[in-house]
Amino acid sequence: MHLLIGLIAVVVVFALLRAFLPGRTGLPVLFLLIAGATLVVLERADLLRIEFWAGSVAFVAILSALLIVLHPNPMVSVLFLIVNLFCIAVFYLMLQAQFLAALQVIVYAGAIMVLFVFVVMLLNLKAEEGLHLGGGAQRGLALALGAAFAGLMLWAIKTRREPPYFAPSSFAGGFGTAREVGALLFAKYLFAFEAASILLVAAMVGAVILAKRKLE
Amino acid sequence: MDPVLERVIVEAAVKIALVFFVVLTTVAYMTWVERRVSAWIQDRRGPNRVGPFGLLQPLADGIKFLFKEEITPPHVYRPVYLLAPILILVPALLTISVVPFGPALRLFGRDVPLRVADVDNGVLIILAFASMGVYGIALAGWSSNNKYSLMGGLRSSAQLISYELAMGLAIVGILMSAGSLRLSDVVARQAEHGWNVLWQLPGFVVFLTAAFAETNRLPFDLPEAETELVAGYHTEYSGMRFSMFYMAEYANMVTASCLAATLYLGGYHVPGLQRLGLPQNAAAIVQLLAFGIKVAFFLFVYVWVRWTIPRFRYDQLMNLGWKVLLPVALVHIVWVAFIVLMGWA
Numbered sequence: 001m002h003l004l005i006g007l008i009a010v011v012v013v014f015a016l017l018r019a020f021l022p023g024r025t026g027l028p029v030l031f032l033l034i035a036g037a038t039l040v041v042l043e044r045a046d047l048l049r050i051e052f053w054a055g056s057v058a059f060v061a062i063l064s065a066l067l068i069v070l071h072p073n074p075m076v077s078v079l080f081l082i083v084n085l086f087c088i089a090v091f092y093l094m095l096q097a098q099f100l101a102a103l104q105v106i107v108y109a110g111a112i113m114v115l116f117v118f119v120v121m122l123l124n125l126k127a128e129e130g131l132h133l134g135g136g137a138q139r140g141l142a143l144a145l146g147a148a149f150a151g152l153m154l155w156a157i158k159t160r161r162e163p164p165y166f167a168p169s170s171f172a173g174g175f176g177t178a179r180e181v182g183a184l185l186f187a188k189y190l191f192a193f194e195a196a197s198i199l200l201v202a203a204m205v206g207a208v209i210l211a212k213r214k215l216e
Numbered sequence: 217m218d219p220v221l222e223r224v225i226v227e228a229a230v231k232i233a234l235v236f237f238v239v240l241t242t243v244a245y246m247t248w249v250e251r252r253v254s255a256w257i258q259d260r261r262g263p264n265r266v267g268p269f270g271l272l273q274p275l276a277d278g279i280k281f282l283f284k285e286e287i288t289p290p291h292v293y294r295p296v297y298l299l300a301p302i303l304i305l306v307p308a309l310l311t312i313s314v315v316p317f318g319p320a321l322r323l324f325g326r327d328v329p330l331r332v333a334d335v336d337n338g339v340l341i342i343l344a345f346a347s348m349g350v351y352g353i354a355l356a357g358w359s360s361n362n363k364y365s366l367m368g369g370l371r372s373s374a375q376l377i378s379y380e381l382a383m384g385l386a387i388v389g390i391l392m393s394a395g396s397l398r399l400s401d402v403v404a405r406q407a408e409h410g411w412n413v414l415w416q417l418p419g420f421v422v423f424l425t426a427a428f429a430e431t432n433r434l435p436f437d438l439p440e441a442e443t444e445l446v447a448g449y450h451t452e453y454s455g456m457r458f459s460m461f462y463m464a465e466y467a468n469m470v471t472a473s474c475l476a477a478t479l480y481l482g483g484y485h486v487p488g489l490q491r492l493g494l495p496q497n498a499a500a501i502v503q504l505l506a507f508g509i510k511v512a513f514f515l516f517v518y519v520w521v522r523w524t525i526p527r528f529r530y531d532q533l534m535n536l537g538w539k540v541l542l543p544v545a546l547v548h549i550v551w552v553a554f555i556v557l558m559g560w561a
Contacts, residue, residue: 106344
């Protein structure tokens, strides 16, 4: 895991250099390239470990999630949300759920986020000045809930008893393919599947009626 | 390093480099083909000065683009403005990775399949990358801070979303008959039971029309309709960044042609080739060439249509997408399902 920690450190130093060096110099980029390349060459054994890649994607996921909330420009926030959804697709892929990964990209990163981009483009939102944090009660509640969730995650990681994730050997042959998922959806979970489809149809009809001003 | 892993990585790297080279060369030469064929259709001569038949023209164009001044207008939103051409070119080139170009070639004592990746979800991956292409266009339009660019970006996003649906539904017919999302299975099935175009003609027409709209080509090139929108979403781009939009358009054409050939014209399958009893490598090369010819045919159709049919109006485009292609594709699915159920296919 040395490579991952090293690369994260390099990225942090790069960000600091960019923020505090006066003017537009090529120095931070130069540092990023040289330090990054040196690290990769020194610790190249890590490149073949799935833990390294899982850790990198997790890092990108957390960074993009933070930037969704912290970036002042709404369009850039949307872009980071797309990056975040992509990271989730990569996680599915690492867990051998390739069908789910493809769907994640098509449905979330592709279809739904295009609508987000549309709305932001049409509303012509301007970048906010500074970040508006909620008042006292809201902030306290958010902190408490966040701490509780972090605690829950730590507890889940500590008490985990399964074999390590990301090991291809721990999954059956056809696991995660369209055939397997389809068989589950249309046999074992047929009721839930049909119920969800009825819900979607109802929502669609509702949207059409709301969008039409007068019904003939 | 693990020798098996090393072999896999080296093989993949060589294939990726090769496919990348072939696709980019095709893209460059498509600009030459486009200009020569348009000249032929319009009874002109076309570019014929640089090299024999003007064959070195793409090279000259490339050098020109590289040496042109890159202007970044002061009113653009810089990070997204710089990112957009990349966002549009990368998905266009990535899609080609799942296309099977031919059967396995016997090299160094083992079979090397002529495709970069043979994944279980090939068709879904194509749809996923196709839907990613919208972002490049929409963001190029938005970040340029120019009303023509914004209108072009909005139009093209609406167009891509509408036609993606019809395209996806047309492909469902193929999936039902092949019973698999893997493109090599689709080709194998067609080799066994005849090409899909023979009995899925409505699906083929819907797919091809949607593919024209997806690649923003005439008669559906509304995002860049110059009479109304100057140059649409790439109005504010110049130099190599501008040429990246062009490269993406032609790369998308190559991908769409590869898909049309794979899904409907039997991919690399050549009827009656097995009876000749050629050795494996010779047969593989013949099939690779056959695939190339099928793709070239579709690329020619792209150019042919562009210089023959005038541009649609925006409402006509939306009507065609939602009121004609979508219902046709839905009825087509029912028809294919019926045939597959009865076991006639």
